Amino acid sequence: xxxxxxxxxxxxxxxxxxxxxxxxxxxxxxxxxxxxxxxxxxxxxxxxxxxxxxxxxxxxxxxxxxxxxxxxxxxxxxxxxxxxxxxxxxxxxxxxxxxxxxxxxxxxxxxxxxxxxxxxxxxxxxxxxxxxxxxxxxxxxxxxxxxxxxxxxxxxxxxxxxxxxxxxxxxxxxxxxxxxxxxxxxxxxxxxxxxxxxxxxxxxxxxxxxxxxxxxxxxxxxxxxxxxxxxxxxxxxxxxxxxxxxxxxxxxxxxxxxxxxxxxxxxxxxxxxxxxxxxxxxxxxxxxxxxxxxxxxxxxxxxxxxxxxxxxxxxxxxxxxxxxxxxxxxxxxxxxxxxxxxxxxxxxxxxxxxxxxxxxxxxxxxxxxxxxxxxxxxxxxxxxxxxxxxxxxxxxxxxxxxxxxxxxxxxxxxxxxxxxxxxxxxxxxxxxxxxxx
Numbered sequence: 001x002x003x004x005x006x007x008x009x010x011x012x013x014x015x016x017x018x019x020x021x022x023x024x025x026x027x028x029x030x031x032x033x034x035x036x037x038x039x040x041x042x043x044x045x046x047x048x049x050x051x052x053x054x055x056x057x058x059x060x061x062x063x064x065x066x067x068x069x070x071x072x073x074x075x076x077x078x079x080x081x082x083x084x085x086x087x088x089x090x091x092x093x094x095x096x097x098x099x100x101x102x103x104x105x106x107x108x109x110x111x112x113x114x115x116x117x118x119x120x121x122x123x124x125x126x127x128x129x130x131x132x133x134x135x136x137x138x139x140x141x142x143x144x145x146x147x148x149x150x151x152x153x154x155x156x157x158x159x160x161x162x163x164x165x166x167x168x169x170x171x172x173x174x175x176x177x178x179x180x181x182x183x184x185x186x187x188x189x190x191x192x193x194x195x196x197x198x199x200x201x202x203x204x205x206x207x208x209x210x211x212x213x214x215x216x217x218x219x220x221x222x223x224x225x226x227x228x229x230x231x232x233x234x235x236x237x238x239x240x241x242x243x244x245x246x247x248x249x250x251x252x253x254x255x256x257x258x259x260x261x262x263x264x265x266x267x268x269x270x271x272x273x274x275x276x277x278x279x280x281x282x283x284x285x286x287x288x289x290x291x292x293x294x295x296x297x298x299x300x301x302x303x304x305x306x307x308x309x310x311x312x313x314x315x316x317x318x319x320x321x322x323x324x325x326x327x328x329x330x331x332x333x334x335x336x337x338x339x340x341x342x343x344x345x346x347x348x349x350x351x352x353x354x355x356x357x358x359x360x361x362x363x364x365x366x367x368x369x370x371x372x373x374x375x376x377x378x379x380x381x382x383x384x385x386x387x388x389x390x391x392x393x394x395x396x397x398x399x400x401x402x403x404x405x406x407x408x409x410x411x412x413x414x415x416x417x418x419x420x421x422x423x424x425x426x427x428x429x430x431x432x433x434x435x436x437x
Contacts, residue, residue, distance in 0.1 A: 001157070001187060004123055007088055008194045011035040015195070016087035018112055020047055020077070022270070022340060023129060023163040024093035025061050027199075030174050032069040034198045039087055040077040051077045059339050059366065060167060081115040089125040089195055090116060093163065096130045097274060104133065104278050106140060113144040120148040125157040125191050128209075131216050131275045133282035136160075137209040138184050153185040159192035160184075160209035162216030168338040178202040182212030220275040221293060226261040227272070228296035231303055234263040238436075245421045245436075265398050265419040265437070266303035266345030268334020273300065273343045304348040310417050310437035311353070311394055318415070320393055323357035328382075328392040330409070331399025332364045339366035346398050351375045361392075365403045386412040396437075397422055410434060 007013040015031050016039040017024045024040070031038045042048055050057055054067030069075035084090055094108040109130055116126060126145060128137050137160040142152050152158050161181045165174065179200040183189025189205060196203050206212050234244040244263060252260040267273040277297065280290040312322050332346035333339055341347070346362070350370070353360045354377070361382045362370055370379045382388065389395060389412035397404070400422040410416050410423060410430045423434045 001191060004088060004191060005194050011198065013088040014039060014086060016041060016084050016090040017093060018090060019093035022058060022167060023165050025058055026165060026174050027091055027093060028075060029061060029065060030199050032074045038075045039083060040075065041081060043079060045079050048077050048079050082119055084116055085119040085121050091127045091129055093129045096132050098277055102277055104281050110140065110144065113141045117145050117148045120145055120150055120156060122150060122155045125195065127159045127161050127192055129161055129163045131162060131271060132213060133278040134210040134213040136213060142184060153187050157188035157191045158184045159188045160212045161192060161196060162212060167340060168335065175200055178204050180204045180206060180212045180215050182206040182209045184209045217275055217279045220271050224272045224276050224300065225292050225296045227267065228299040230261050230263045232299050235306060245424065265307045267300045268344035269340065270342050304345045307349055307419055307437045308352050310435055311396060314415055314417060314435045315394060325393040326359045326391060327353055328395045329360065329362040330395060330397045330404060331401050332362050332367050332370045333399050336400050337402050341367055341370060347372050347375050347377065350377055365401060389413045
C-alpha cells in the first residue's frame with residue numbers, strides 16, 4: 001500500500017481507464033493532464049482505432065490534445081485487456097443500462113470485472129465509476145475480483161467513485177466538480193482518495209462504497225422527481241390555460257425554500273431516466289416499494305406522448321391528419337448543444353410519429369446520424385432552408401440548440417410545436433404560429 005501511495009504522490013503510477021465513452025474519455029484526458037501515464041481500454045475496436053488515429057468521437061474532448069498525449073507517450077489505447085496488469089490503478093467506466101424489462105443490466109460491469117480478475121495482481125487499485133445500486137461494488141465486483149485468489153483490502157484495493165459528468169456544461173468540469181470516494185474497506189478508501197486528489201480540487205471521502213453508490217442515485221433521483229412534478233403541472237396548467245413557464249419565473253423570485261426545475265419533452269441521457277430505477281429494483285429485495293421513483297418515471301416517460309398529442313391537435317386545427325403529414329423534428333440530442341441522443345425523448349417521439357404514418361425528418365447540427373436500431377429508426381440530419389421548412393406540415397422543436405435561428409425557422413414554417421419555451425421572446429406575430437408543448 002505504501003509503495004502505491006508513494007507512486008501516486010510522485011505521479012509515477014500508471015492508471016488504466018476501462019470504457020472510453022462520455023465518462024471514460026474525459027477521465028483519460030484529466031489523468032494525462034495531471035501527469036500520469038494512462039492506458040485506455042475499450043471492447044469497441046473502432047473506438048480504439050479512431051483514438052489511435054488521433055481522432056475524437058466526443059465533441060468536447062479535443063482530438064489535438066489526445067494526439068499530443070499519445071505522441072508524448074503519456075497515453076496509449078488498446079483492446080488488449082491483458083495489459084491491465086501493467087496499471088497500478090484501474091478506473092471502470094462502462095455502461096449500466098436497463099434491459100427491456102427496465103431491470104438493471106450489469107453485464108458490462110460483470111464482464112469487465114471478469115477480464116480484470118484474469119490479470120489482477122497484488123497492489124492494484126480498482127475503482128468502479130459506473131452508476132449502479134448500493135452494494136454493487138461489494139456484492140458483485142468484489143467476489144469476481146477475489147476469484148483470482150487475491151483478497152480485497154490485503155492484496156488489492158477496491159472503491160466506488162461516481163461520475164458526475166455533465167456534457168456541454170461550462171461552469172463546472174471534471175476538475176472543479178467535487179469527487180465522492182468510498183472504499184469497500186478503510187485502506188481501499190485511503191488509496192482511492194490519494195489518486196483522485198491529483199485530478200480534482202475537492203475530494204469527498206465517505207465511509208463506504210455503498211454510501212458513494214447511494215449518493216449518486218440520490219442526486220439523479222432528486223432531479224427526476226422534481227422534473228416529473230413540473231412536467232405534471234405543465235399538463236395540468238395547460239388545461240387550466242395557465243402558462244407554466246410564467247408560473248416558474250414568478251415562483252423563483254422567492255429567495256429561499258425554492259429551486260426552479262423546468263418541464264420538457266421527457267428525460268434523456270444515461271443518468272436521470274435510468275439510474276433511479278437501479279434503486280427501485282434493489283429496493284424490492286428489501287420488500288420496499290419506491291413510489292416516488294416509479295411515479296416520476298411514469299410521468300417523464302409519458303411526455304413524448306404529450307408532445308405527440310400536441311402535434312396531432314395542431315395538425316387537426318389545420319384540417320390535416322397525422323398520417324401522411326410531413327413532420328420535421330428539430331434536435332434529437334437529449335440536451336442542447338451536445339451530440340448525445342442516448343435515451344433521448346426524440347427516440348420515442350419519432351417512433352410514435354412513424355407508427356402513425358407521418359413522414360418524419362429531423363435536423364440536428366450535433367447529430368449527423370440518428371440511428372436507434374432497437375426502435376427501428378435510422379435517419380440522417382437534413383439541411384435546413386426556408387423552402388424545406390415551408391414544405392413541412394409541422395415543425396417540432398424538441399432540443400433548443402443554440403445554433404437554431406428560431407426567428408427564421410418560425411417565419412418559414414407552417415406552425416411550430418415548442419417543447420422548451422424557446423420561442424417565448426419572438427415577436428408576437430411569430431408567436432401566433434407557435435404551439436407550446
